[in-house]
Amino acid sequence: MARKRVSADTFEMALLCPRIAAAARPGQFVNLLLPSPDFGYRVLEGVAWHESCGRPFLLRRPFSIYRTDRSDQSDRSDGALDTLALLVKEVGEGTRRLGELAIGTSLKVLGPLGNCFRLPPAGTAAALVAGGCGWAGLGMLARELRRLGHPTYAFIGAQSVEALPVETTVGGASLPREPFVEGLPDVCLTSAELESLGVVVALAAESGGKLYRGLVTDLLGAFLRKRGQGGVNVYACGPRAMLARVAELAREHGAPCQVAMEERMACGMGVCNSCVVEVRLPDGTLGHKKLCTDGPVLDAAQVNW
Template identity: 30%
Template sequence: MAIQEICAVRANEYLGSGLYRMVIKTEKIAASAACGQFVHLTCGEGNLLRRPISICDADSEAGTLTMLYEVKGDGTAWLAARRAGDKIDVLGPLGHGFDAAKLGARPVLLGGGIGVPPMLLTAKTCAKNSAAVTMIAGARTRDLVVLEPEFSDFDYTVCTDDGSYGVHGFVTDVLREKITGATGVAACGPKPMLKAIAAIAKEAGVPCQVSMEERMGCGIGACLVCACALSAKNGETRYGHVCKDGPVFDAEEVQW
């Protein structure tokens, strides 16, 4: 069940290139958060619609939640101006996240751009299940690579589109090399990336879970803003809500 809470900002660190890492104090949400879920933040008094931000990490003992976000408009600009001690209206955790148990003993996780942060809690959750985690992170350029130290405990590969850091290429290039022996694939990032990952996993016969991104209104399934076309069992098209039925779906369900 989602919890609405007024949370204190612990830290709001600028990482460069418009990216920020925010840590908030929220014992209740942190205790119930699962990998792949998100929170909905009120960003300023004049903004009626909340902003969805993926959960990067959750520490139930410390009662803290970590999020990474990119400044793209007035709402996230307001968020970037918050300082330690400021209060934020938070609703969460929301949505259905990754099923870590179904990813098996040798999961391959992939994140592209701002899709990298939610894979950190996913990797940690899989590791708690004694899984040997492979993580592949992609960014356009070196300045946009995030969380590299946090992923150092795993088999970690970073690639950049322009070759300025790590492997020159896309996460899908590395996936083709790493998928042999994988028991599951989980990914978050731009839709074209997810479509390509789903195709590679299907060809290899490996189950794949994808976290979809769509514009959201309410965040709880009451509006129709974040509809996503899915395949029903009878072959017809059905529509799910990314906020309520997702954001994570079985890749075989998604109509690309």
């Protein structure tokens, strides 16, 4: 396990998991069991008793597979990938604990779990829309789309520049060639890493700065209006309200849209039914899908927003 901070409350961590890394597809996730807090000793009438110093982590925590890599430690000659990168936002006890674990700690990891994104037809453009750490669910897809030569656009939004889930540099060299959003400043922040993959990047923050001031869905709306009907597949991951707006915009512009949803989840394997979402079935009635096994990727048009 290795770790790198990306923003004030978000870090990237690498896990050496050869079997999961080799099988993982964009959109899938892992379910991590965090080590329980250390046990301590209490001396009672001269006898040392084993006693837990804190609550153990009963529930696993789900995280999207952000990227797969080949580690320096790999001794395989076939170039197989052996490492998973996760992008984690610290929101509670479990994610904070994950951020504190000593490098080299072993974790129990279940995966790869869930379904994956369907890729667009050859040559078709893809618009990836992320709200905050939702980018974690799209990072691997962005790489796969570029590997296959799809024109790929990434719209990433957060409340502030500091909360963006990618490292930023001043640039925007790709934007003058694609002036799809009028509200973007001429010189603006971008992700050099994504641009080096050939992804056209547009960042948004509600608090403004050297990027679009507003919602990431405004950027998507402007982009889809410029493109006209058809020819773009939309992929999104982020807060539910953002996903609902993305689904609406995609429907208005006739763009196929898949969303990776991040509801609360426990077992990750279809047993506990804690992650069901309401969907509209082909006959028009309402039904349920389990996000862990039927998802996390769903057709946006199916979800009863």
